[in-house]
Amino acid sequence: MTSCEPSPAVQASCSGGRAGHRAYERGDIPAAVSLLARATDLLPPGDRLGLECSIALGYALHDAGELERANEIFSRCVEEAERAGENALAARGRVGRVSVAVITGAAFASPLEATRLEIAKLDELDDEPRIAEAWYLVGNLEGWLGRSELSVRSHGTAMEHARRAGNRRLIGLSVGLPVIMEAWGFGAAPDGLRVCDELLTKYQGTSIEPSLRIARSLYLSFLGEAEAAQGEHTAGVELYRQFGNELFGAATGMSLADLRMRAGRLEEAEAAAREGADRLERLGEQGFRSTVAGFLAEALCRQGRYEEADEWARTTADLAMEGDFDPEFRWRAVRARVLAHRGEFEEAEKLAREGVEIVEQTDWWLHRGQAQSALGEVLELAGRVDQARASYEQAVDAFERKGVLPDAEAARQRLEQLA
Numbered sequence: 001m002t003s004c005e006p007s008p009a010v011q012a013s014c015s016g017g018r019a020g021h022r023a024y025e026r027g028d029i030p031a032a033v034s035l036l037a038r039a040t041d042l043l044p045p046g047d048r049l050g051l052e053c054s055i056a057l058g059y060a061l062h063d064a065g066e067l068e069r070a071n072e073i074f075s076r077c078v079e080e081a082e083r084a085g086e087n088a089l090a091a092r093g094r095v096g097r098v099s100v101a102v103i104t105g106a107a108f109a110s111p112l113e114a115t116r117l118e119i120a121k122l123d124e125l126d127d128e129p130r131i132a133e134a135w136y137l138v139g140n141l142e143g144w145l146g147r148s149e150l151s152v153r154s155h156g157t158a159m160e161h162a163r164r165a166g167n168r169r170l171i172g173l174s175v176g177l178p179v180i181m182e183a184w185g186f187g188a189a190p191d192g193l194r195v196c197d198e199l200l201t202k203y204q205g206t207s208i209e210p211s212l213r214i215a216r217s218l219y220l221s222f223l224g225e226a227e228a229a230q231g232e233h234t235a236g237v238e239l240y241r242q243f244g245n246e247l248f249g250a251a252t253g254m255s256l257a258d259l260r261m262r263a264g265r266l267e268e269a270e271a272a273a274r275e276g277a278d279r280l281e282r283l284g285e286q287g288f289r290s291t292v293a294g295f296l297a298e299a300l301c302r303q304g305r306y307e308e309a310d311e312w313a314r315t316t317a318d319l320a321m322e323g324d325f326d327p328e329f330r331w332r333a334v335r336a337r338v339l340a341h342r343g344e345f346e347e348a349e350k351l352a353r354e355g356v357e358i359v360e361q362t363d364w365w366l367h368r369g370q371a372q373s374a375l376g377e378v379l380e381l382a383g384r385v386d387q388a389r390a391s392y393e394q395a396v397d398a399f400e401r402k403g404v405l406p407d408a409e410a411a412r413q414r415l416e417q418l419a
Contacts, residue, residue, distance in 0.1 A: 017053045024060050025168040027207020029244035032060040046084035051077055055089065058096045059133075059169075065246035065283040071100045091118050092130040099137050102144075103247075103287035105321060112141040132161035132170045139178065144287070146325040146362025148185020152178045175199065176211030183215040186363040189222035189403030210239035210248070214255055221259035222366075222404040229259045250279035251288040257295040261302065262406050270299040290319035294330030306338045313338065329358045329367060333374035345382040352378045366407070369398030373411055380418065389418050 020035030036057035043050035054077040061070035074096040081090035095118050098111045119134045135158035143151030155178040162170035179199065183192055196216040203209055213236030220229035233256055240249035253276015260269035273296035280289035297312035313334040320327035332355035339348035352375040359367045376391035392414045399408035 017049060020053065020060075021056055024056055025172075027172070027243040027245075029060055029064050033057065033064055033066075036060060046080045046086075048084070048086060048089070051081050051084075051086060051089045051093075054080075055092050055096060058093075059099075062096075062100060063245050063247055065250065065285070067100055067104055067247075067284050071097060071104070074100065088122065088127045088130055091121050091127075092133060094118055095130070095134045095137055099140075102137075102141065102321075103285050105286045112138065112145070115141070128161050128165035129167055132158050132165055132167055132174075135161060136170055136174060139174070139181075143181040143185065144325075145323055146185075146359070146364055148181050148187075148363050151181050151185070155181075172203075172206065172208045175203065176208040179215040180211050180218075183218040184364060184366065186365065187219075188401070189219045189405075192403075193219040193223070207243050207245075210236045210243065210245070212236075213239060214252060217259060218255055221262050222402065222406075224405045226259070226263035230263075233259060246279075247283065247285065247288075250276055250283060250285070251292070253277065253279070253292045254288070254295050257292070257299060261295075261299060262404075266299055266303050270296060270303070273299055286319055287321060287324065290316055290321065290324060290327040291330070293319055294327045294334070297334040298330060301334050301337050306341055309334055310338045325358050325362055325364075326367065329355045329371055332358070333371060336374055336378050340378040340381040345378065348378045349375070349382070365398045365402035366404055369395045369402065369404065369407060369411070372398060373407075373414075376411075376414060380414070385418050389415060392418070 017036065017039035020032050020039055023029075023035055024032035036053050039053045040050050040057060043053075054073055058070045058073040058077065061067075061073060074093050078090050078093035078097065081087075081093055095115060098115055102111050115134050115137050119131060119138070122131045122134060135154055139151045139154035139158055142148075142154055155174045159171055159174035162168075162174060179192075179196060182195075187195075193216060196212050196219065200209065200212050200216075203212060213232050217229045217233035217236060220226075220232060233252070237249060237252050237256075240246075240252065253273050256272035257269040257276070260266075260272060273292050276292040277289055277296055280286075280292060293312055294316040297309050297316055300306075300312060301309035313331040316327045316331040316334075320331065332351040336348045336352035336355065339345075339351070352371075356368075356371045356375055359371045362368070372391045372395035376388045376395060379385075379388035379391060392411045395411040396408050396415070399405075399411060
C-alpha cells in the first residue's frame with residue numbers, strides 16, 4: 001500500500017457509510033443505524049467523513065426512537081466538528097441536537113429562534129444540505145406551535161434545498177410530514193383526501209407512504225367513513241413498523257384515538273392512547289407523549305370516568321412543553337368538563353375559555369371547534385343556555401370549515417336540544 005492510498009479502515013468506512021446513507025434514503029432505518037454506526041467507529045475523531053456519517057446516524061437513531069443515543073451522537077459531533085474547524089458540520093450537529101431536544105422536554109419558541117440563527121450561518125456558508133435540515137426542523141416547530149400553513153411553507157423551502165443538495169431522505173420527509181400537519185391543521189377534508197390520493201400514486205411503496213396513509217385515515221374519519229379510516233390507519237402503522245420508524249409509529253396513538261372517538265368507540269380509543277403513551281414513555285419521548293396523554297384523558301372523560309380523566313389531564317399538563325398548544329388546550333378542555341360535572345362552574349369556565357384562547361391563535365380548525373364544544377358543554381351544564389348556544393354555533397362553523405362532518409353534526413344536535 002502506498003502512502004497516498006486510503007487505509008483499509010477508511011475504505012471500509014467509505015463503503016459502509018455509502019451503504020448506510022442509501023439505506024436511510026430508502027427508509028430502512030434499522031439497516032441505516034447498523035451501517036452508519038459501523039462506519040463512524042472505523043474513523044478517528046474529527047474526520048470529516050466520520051462527522052458526516054455521525055449526523056446521518058443521529059437522525060436515524062431519532063427516527064428509531066433511540067433518543068438518548070441520538071442526542072449523544074449529535075453532541076459528540078458538535079464537539080469534534082468545532083475542534084476540527086468544520087463549522088458547517090458543527091451547525092448541522094446543533095440543529096440535530098435541537099430536533100431531539102424539542103421532543104424530550106424543551107420549549108418550542110427558543111429552539112425555533114436558535115434554528116433560524118443556524119440557518120443564517122449556513123446561508124453564509126452556502127451549505128444546501130444543512131440548510132435543508134434546518135428548514136425541515138423549522139417546519140416541524142411551526143406546526144407544533146399551531147401555525148400549520150406556515151409549517152407547510154417551511155417544509156416546502158426545506159424540499160427546495162434538499163433537491164438542490166440531492167438529499168432524497170429530506171425530500172421524502174418534506175412530503176410526508178407536511179401532509180399529516182395539514183390534515184391536523186388548516187387542510188379541508190375533501191381537498192386533503194384528494195391530495196393524499198395523488199401523492200400515493202407517486203410514493204406508494206416508499207417510506208413516505210405510511211405518513212400518507214395516516215393523513216388519509218384522518219380525512220376519511222373527518223368525512224364520516226369510520227371503517228375505511230380504521231383500515232387505512234392500520235395500514236399506515238404497519239408500514240411504519242416495516243420501515244423501523246418506532247417514533248412515528250408510537251405517535252400514531254393520537255390519530256387512532258381521535259378517529260375511534262369520532263366513531264363512538266371510546267374504550268378502543270382509550271386503549272390506543274394508553275398504548276401510545278406507554279410506548280413513547282419507553283422511548284424517553286415527551287412531545288408526542290403529552291398530546292397522546294391528552295387524548296387518553298379525553299377518552300376517559302367521554303366515558304364518564306371523571307376521576308381518571310382528571311388524573312390524566314394533570315399528567316398532560318405536567319408533560320406539556322412551553323408553546324405546545326395541543327396538550328395545553330386539551331388538558332384544559334378535559335378538566336373543564338370534569339369540574340363542570342362536579343358543579344365547579346366558575347373554575348370550569350375559566351379553564352374552558354383559556355383553552356379557546358389558546359387554539360384561537362392557531363389555524364387548526366378541528367381544535368378550534370373542539371375548544372368551543374368544551375366551552376359549550378360547560379356553559380350548558382351551568383344552565384347558561386344562550387351562551388352555550390353561541391359556543392356550539394362557533395364549533396359548527398369551525399368543524400364545517402375543516403370538513404369534519406361527524407363533529408359538526410354532533411354540535412348541531414346539541415343546538416337542537418337547547419332550542
